[in-house]
Amino acid sequence: MMVLERPMPSQCLYEFIKNYKGSIGEDLARFIMRQATSAAQTCCQRGVLHRDIKAENILINPSTLEVKLIDFRCGDFLTEAGYTSFAGTKQYCPPEYLMTSRYHGESATVWSLRILLFVILFQKTPNRRDLCKMEDYIRAKDGLSQECCNFICCCVQIDPKQRIELEKLSLHNWFMDGYPKPVPLEVALLIRVNQGPRVPEIIQLLDWQEELDCYIMVLERPMPSEELDWFVLSQTANTEEDLAWISPFDRPSLVQMYLLIWSRSRLAGKSPHSTVKRKIPSDQTVAGSPWYSLYDQILGSTVLFCACCFH
Template sequence: MDKDSAMDNPKHTDDGQTKNAERKSFPTKKKQKKKHLNHEPIESCASEPSQPSTSTQDNTQVTTLKRKRQEEEITEPKKRKTTLKDSSSSDAEQTATSSEKTEITDKDKFKAKYVEKHQFAEGGYGSIYGGFRKSDNLPVAIKHILKSIIPHKKLDDGNGKMVPSEVAIMLKLRDESIHSDGKAAPVALLDWYDIGREILLVMERPIPCEDLFHYIDTKGGTLEEEEAKIIMTQLIHTAIDLEDRSIFHQDIKTENILIQSHSNTPQARLIDFGVSCLAEKDSILREFSGTPINAPPEAFKGFCSPGSTTVWQLGVVLYETLHYRGDFSTMDFLEGDLMIDSELSEECQDFFKACLNTSEEQRPYLQDLLHHPWLR
């Protein structure tokens, strides 16, 4: 058989030629197989009995599958990482937004409950505004205190929450026994708010009233002994209440005592606990935070005691009450420039000498003052 007929009929050629013909057609089938691998499950590849099984084909399939899995594993962690980052960012934004809402909510609570009006007083640690409670038109005093100038550290409010010392102390004074008749009851704390850089204290505002300093002026610059006795007795009772609760006011003076004038009998009220602190009556403090001009003599030596200091300050209040235009100065008193009026009753003069004793150890206790002959 010649060469041309052999090419037309490959079956009639020898075995070597037949094998060569099959090897020439193999690359075409392999290319189709690769295409098939990319689109069909692995099982379909093994179902063709006519396809020879070789190590090259297996390695190609395994390599392709591994590469595909690696690409999927690399892509998925990136997606998860991005998701976590976005979630963290979202949480931070929500936290910031929540904090802003809390501050705004506190302001809204105050504005929803109270109306603030004009400023009528100013102290060393805050400004005081008038206002009223919306629900019943109750007059209130609203004290604004900058957090940056709060003089003392925070204290426990009695429920485990740390609050500014003035707030904690006024919360202790809500006891009804302190507000009974015959006492110079502290004005009550109604609400307080922590707003931004300020603390707001909302307190009752007795009306009509004025501080003792101005009340004395309206009476011609001095009071009669009988009226002074009433006010002093009320102050001593309240000072004892504070002492029993280990509260040291530190700044009892005519400007921090309100006088309600709605009846013929004056009713005193103690205010401004801005420099008050918690201390036992016989403890020794190395710092005095009250008004320096009225400080007890020992304060100039670098120490003071709550009990004896309070007695001294009550003596100063009485001096300014019974002496015409009698602005008291501790230094002037120590130098002999201030004298107790000799026209006052002997019992009253003795009361003065007891309170204004220059030796803190010889001043009487508050309980002893209540039994003094002048107050009987």
């Protein structure tokens, strides 16, 4: 026995659609689908595959139009390997399972969301014949925007590899309509990466506000803390002593060695390349020797990495 919340007032989305007076407009469909898509994405991000997303398994508040995804009886833990048995409603079954007896969770979820949108817009559950005549239905529906038609086409692809990815679904232009301005990319990325359980290695976005010509973000301030490049530069021990213990058979990684030399040379106002060459004995820089190989690799592959990190 499970004790679940009971949103009040609420009713099944299927009944809401069935009893709706007139045809459901695109704005209302988008408002409902935006929430359903967010719920599906959250499930997959947290390792859960619902497998039965449909109008009958969504509750809607008729006053606020807020929705909740319910009934996880057909669900499973999300795996990358895919599934060889179908659980859910037959009309929502992805075509790849009918053809290959195999499907992947996220692409199948995108297909289910597409069927849900069809049910909302056209107020009927489609059969295979309806799915083949999708373009006719789109043309027959008055007032559909180009973005909405494109959204349907992105989800309707028979080949799951050509179908839009679930994580990109909420970023589609159709969902962006209705907002006064797009969310700044940096803010959107921080919101997305901060979803779910907190990760201490990633900075937390506490709040943000858009101004006339800029936006302001309120971020956490770990205390004590300092920028990594200043921490590296503050390590000012003598370079010769640091390198004295290095031998051709026992040496740190190339990245560690060059970072060390680079930071000391920068503080001393010297060229890191000449510093590296000077620290390697001249009688050991002949081709084929371990020291020559080390010097060649440092000035080859590692310099570009350090330049990207510090400049």
